[in-house]
Amino acid sequence: MEKFKILLIGQPNVGKSSLLNALVGPRVTVSNYPGTTVEVTKAKKKINNTEIEFVDTPGIYSISDRSEEEKVTEKALFEEGKDGVITIVDATSLERSFYMVLQILEARVSTVLALNFVEDAKKRGIKIDCEKLEKLLGIPVIPINPLTKTGIDKLVDAILKIRNATRRGFEVEYDDHIEKAINKISSQIKETSMPKRFIALRVLEGDEDFYKYLKSERVIEDAKEILKDHPKVAEDISITRYGTASFIAEKITQIVPIEKEKHLQERIDNILMHKVWGPLTTGLFFLAIFGILLYFGNLIQGVLMGLTESLLSSFGLAEHSIVAMVLIQGLTGLAAGVSIALPYVFLFYLILGLLEDIGLLSRFIVNTQRFLKGLGLPAKAFIPLALGLGCTAPACRATRVLSSKKEQFYTASFFAFVPCSSRIAIIMGIVGFYGGVKLAFSVFATLLIAGLIWAFGIKKIMHIKSDPLLLELPPYRKPLVRNVLAKSWIRMKDFVYVVIPLLAVGGIAYGILDIFGFTSAMVKPLLPIAVWLGLPAVTLIPLVFGFLQKDLTGAMLISVLGSEISLALTPLQIYTFGVAATIGIPCIIALGILIKEFEFKKAIGLTVISIAYGLLFAGLIWRIISFF
Amino acid sequence: MGIYPGEKIRITNKIPDGVIIEIKNKKFVLGKDIAKEIEVLEYGKI
Numbered sequence: 001m002e003k004f005k006i007l008l009i010g011q012p013n014v015g016k017s018s019l020l021n022a023l024v025g026p027r028v029t030v031s032n033y034p035g036t037t038v039e040v041t042k043a044k045k046k047i048n049n050t051e052i053e054f055v056d057t058p059g060i061y062s063i064s065d066r067s068e069e070e071k072v073t074e075k076a077l078f079e080e081g082k083d084g085v086i087t088i089v090d091a092t093s094l095e096r097s098f099y100m101v102l103q104i105l106e107a108r109v110s111t112v113l114a115l116n117f118v119e120d121a122k123k124r125g126i127k128i129d130c131e132k133l134e135k136l137l138g139i140p141v142i143p144i145n146p147l148t149k150t151g152i153d154k155l156v157d158a159i160l161k162i163r164n165a166t167r168r169g170f171e172v173e174y175d176d177h178i179e180k181a182i183n184k185i186s187s188q189i190k191e192t193s194m195p196k197r198f199i200a201l202r203v204l205e206g207d208e209d210f211y212k213y214l215k216s217e218r219v220i221e222d223a224k225e226i227l228k229d230h231p232k233v234a235e236d237i238s239i240t241r242y243g244t245a246s247f248i249a250e251k252i253t254q255i256v257p258i259e260k261e262k263h264l265q266e267r268i269d270n271i272l273m274h275k276v277w278g279p280l281t282t283g284l285f286f287l288a289i290f291g292i293l294l295y296f297g298n299l300i301q302g303v304l305m306g307l308t309e310s311l312l313s314s315f316g317l318a319e320h321s322i323v324a325m326v327l328i329q330g331l332t333g334l335a336a337g338v339s340i341a342l343p344y345v346f347l348f349y350l351i352l353g354l355l356e357d358i359g360l361l362s363r364f365i366v367n368t369q370r371f372l373k374g375l376g377l378p379a380k381a382f383i384p385l386a387l388g389l390g391c392t393a394p395a396c397r398a399t400r401v402l403s404s405k406k407e408q409f410y411t412a413s414f415f416a417f418v419p420c421s422s423r424i425a426i427i428m429g430i431v432g433f434y435g436g437v438k439l440a441f442s443v444f445a446t447l448l449i450a451g452l453i454w455a456f457g458i459k460k461i462m463h464i465k466s467d468p469l470l471l472e473l474p475p476y477r478k479p480l481v482r483n484v485l486a487k488s489w490i491r492m493k494d495f496v497y498v499v500i501p502l503l504a505v506g507g508i509a510y511g512i513l514d515i516f517g518f519t520s521a522m523v524k525p526l527l528p529i530a531v532w533l534g535l536p537a538v539t540l541i542p543l544v545f546g547f548l549q550k551d552l553t554g555a556m557l558i559s560v561l562g563s564e565i566s567l568a569l570t571p572l573q574i575y576t577f578g579v580a581a582t583i584g585i586p587c588i589i590a591l592g593i594l595i596k597e598f599e600f601k602k603a604i605g606l607t608v609i610s611i612a613y614g615l616l617f618a619g620l621i622w623r624i625i626s627f628f
Numbered sequence: 629m630g631i632y633p634g635e636k637i638r639i640t641n642k643i644p645d646g647v648i649i650e651i652k653n654k655k656f657v658l659g660k661d662i663a664k665e666i667e668v669l670e671y672g673k674i
Contacts, residue, residue: 061630092653099632124653235633242632266640269655273641273648366657370644379659469646469659470630 004052006159007076009104010088011097012059012069013474015116015146017041019088020056021486022146023156047156055082061096063103064205064238069401074209077109078194084110084162086155091121091128091143094253098245105137105169107198112158114151115143120475125256133252138169147480172244178204178236181226188219205234265476272363282367285360290444293347294437297428300343305563308335326511329559333507336563337555338500340429345421345495345551349488352390356487357479361386362471369469375452376459378402379469381411388418390491392586395420396593409598409606410462416584416610417451419444422550423582430554431578434566443578450583450617499551506545506552510559519560532619533576534626536561536568543581547611550586576622583614630656637666 008016024043041056057076058069077085087104089097104111113133121128134141140158144151174182185200190213192199202210203223211220227233271277312331355361365382372381380401388395392415399408419427432440513519523530523537526544530537538560546553557577561568569577585591585607594603631637631651641648646659658666 062632090654093651096632096635096652096654238633242634269641269648273643275642275644278643366643366648369659373645469657470662471657472630473648473655473657475653475655 001046002050004050004083004159004163005055005081006052006162007055007057007082007085008088009057009073009077009085009100010059011061011090011100013472014059014088014090014097016056016059016088018146019086019114019116019144020054022144022149022152023054047160050160052159060100062100063107063202064207077107082109084112084159086114086159087111088114088116088144091115091118092124092126094126094128095242095246095249098248099242101137102170102172102241102245105139106172106195106201108168108195110162111139111169112155112162113137113139113141114155115141116146118143119145127254127256129252129254133248136170136248136251147483170248172241174237174240177230178233178240181230181233184226185214185219185223188215188222189213190215201237205237268476269363269473272360273366278363278367279370282364285364289351290441292351293344293424294428294432294440297344297347297425298433300347301339301429301433304339304343305336308339309563311335322515325515326508329511329514330504330508333510333552333555333559334500334504336558337503337506337551340433340554340558341422341425341495341499341551344425344428346488346492348421348424349390349491350484353484353487353491354479357477357484359474359476362473366471366473375414375455376462377411377414377455378407379471381407381414384411385414385418388415388420389424390421391494392418392420392590393593396590396597399597405598406462409602410458412594412598413454413458413606413610414451415586415590416606416614417447417454419447419582420550420586422553423586425551426554426581427578430557430565430581431574434569435571435574435578439571439575439578442575443582446579446617446621447582450579450614454613495551499549502549503552503555506549506556507559510541510545510556529615533580533615534619534622535573535577535580539569539573539577543577546581546587548588553581572622572625576618579618579621580615583617584611631666634669 008020010016020041020043024045042053043056044051044053046052055076057073060070060073063070063074063077076082085104087101089101101111101113115128115130118128128143130141130143140161142151142155142158144155146152173179181204182197182200185203186196189196189199192213194213199210199213203214204226206227211223214220214223230236272281312328312335352361355364365386368382369379372379372385377385381399383401384395384398387398395415395418396412399411402408402411427440427443431443510519513522519538519541522544523540526540527537530540539557541560542553542556545556557565565574585594591603591607594606597603598606635651638650639647640650640655643657646657647663649656649658
């Protein structure tokens with residue numbers, strides 16, 4: 001069988017992940033704010049007798065800046081083997097997209113141009129002559145729509161021919177002094193698979209990573225001399241390349257101005273981006289989301305709990321048999337976990353997907369900037385923090401978008417207070433369901449206060465200097481139900497395949513521990529914590545098990561206290577339990593990623609300190625409220 | 629970085645810590661710190 005490796009490359013928000021999903025089926029989550037892909041994502045597809053491996057790379061604007069995303073993409077492009085590249089460009093903004101296309105052509109990488117958002121361009125009155133573009137650039141140009149799968153078959157055909165395609169395409173002509181410098185450096189470059197002209201350009205643009213291709217130290221010194229004599233050479237190269245990109249875009253497009261939709265988009269932005277109305281609307285939206293989650297989540301949870309309880313009683317297992325008792329515990333854990341976590345996790349991902357696809361999430365992020373700045377968080381920290389609302393583990397990886405390890409670690413420390421979907425399920429499904437709306441809201445408010453105090457203390461220790469903010473805002477779009485559902489399913493997959501079996505295992509483990517009397521032995525050394533929190537000692541078992549997998553917390557609480565939690569705990573105890581279960585680095589998976597991203601000592605230290613802080617905070621509030 | 633030298637920028641909104649700009653159908657939020665770094669060659673209506 002023939003094997004192909006194809007890279008997907010393009011600017012942020014250009015539709016790379018959507019295209020990957022259209023090519024191989026739903027595999028990756030698509031977000032319309034930059035930085036959500038900080039690693040390459042690989043997926044394979046068999047076509048006839050060929051196995052194609054597609055590699056989705058982080059979005060970059062050019063092969064020139066030195067961001068973390070750019071380094072990952074550049075490594076995939078130049079250091080790892082590949083048979084070709086699909087360069088995805090935005091049809092609504094061709095001249096901006098062509099800049100990188102010209103760089104890829106300079107590198108003589110076999111490429112197919114996938115033209116995305118063609119319908120959007122038409123709506124804006126932009127007509128594109130694809131045949132003319134193909135002739136001008138010397139590469140195949142395929143208009144696509146990954147969401148409706150338009151043009152995907154044609155694209156696959158073009159990919160299969162890519163290996164035999166000519167690598168020489170359009171070449172940018174620079175000013176004489178630049179061309180002279182290119183020729184001078186080109187003659188002093190070692191033998192390599194990359195074109196010498198491309199390497200010379202990278203050297204002239206000041207990319208020190210390309211010095212290794214020069215024949216000797218003396219040549220490097222010569223190159224530095226050229227840069228000294230012409231300090232603006234990198235800028236000149238950039239301006240010429242952009243000018244050429246604009247020229248090509250102009251040659252192949254016809255523009256008929258259509259203002260109607262643009263006006264509507266601007267009107268919405270005038271409200272959402274207003275210095276007063278923007279934050280206010282964002283706050284109202286968050287409140288509405290809270291209400292929807294609580295109302296519909298509680299509704300579904302009630303139905304599911306009723307169903308699972310009647311299902312369990314219909315099994316009719318004799319409780320006196322040890323195996324039956326263990327099985328019942330396993331099934332109780334499974335049923336409770338599914339009833340508590342599933343409605344909130346699913347609803348949350350559905351709402352998140354909707355907000356992303358409409359284009360609202362990026363606006364909300366901008367409106368929370370001032371707040372983040374106040375916490376001493378760098379501007380780009382919103383990306384991992386927003387992802388943290390879904391799951392802390394990928395959010396830890398997403399801290400890589402920040403420029404320094406110090407910033408990354410500082411941001412990661414806030415995951416202790418950003419509730420992931422599992423922690424939201426605890427707040428909604430345990431505190432909200434058994435204690436009421438006010439208690440659930442109080443837990444969110446407590447998380448906020450605990451986070452503010454944490455920030456106040458830690459920013460004095462770490463002295464973080466904020467990165468400047470630069471964020472692309474996606475246009476408002478009608479969300480496609482199929483797309484939102486597919487995205488929610490991808491995010492939910494781990495819950496279904498990993499968490500649900502774990503819930504059953506957790507329940508069985510608790511059953512075994514309980515039957516053989518190990519639970520009391522396990523709880524005994526932790527008794528002071530239970531006393532401090534004002535909780536019954538058995539409630540520590542769900543807190544401990546919850547660290548293995550957060551969704552176990554709610555299920556285990558029902559295992560140890562029964563389904564009538566409001567009879568076993570007072571409202572204050574339900575609240576305290578909610579706070580203790582949600583503050584801190586949430587689970588062993590998140591800890592594992594933290595260890596991978598930072599040093600072992602730092603990751604362990606952060607986890608222990610954040611959990612201890614959560615317990616201290618919860619106990620303190622319990623004491624203060626009890627006092628009154 | 630997302631903005632190429634020589635591009636025409638239109639400021640569409642001002643936000644507390646920066647501006648929202650439009651470049652060829654794309655909208656960006658620029659923080660104050662980064663907006664100050666932009667060298668404006670020519671002002672005008674586009």
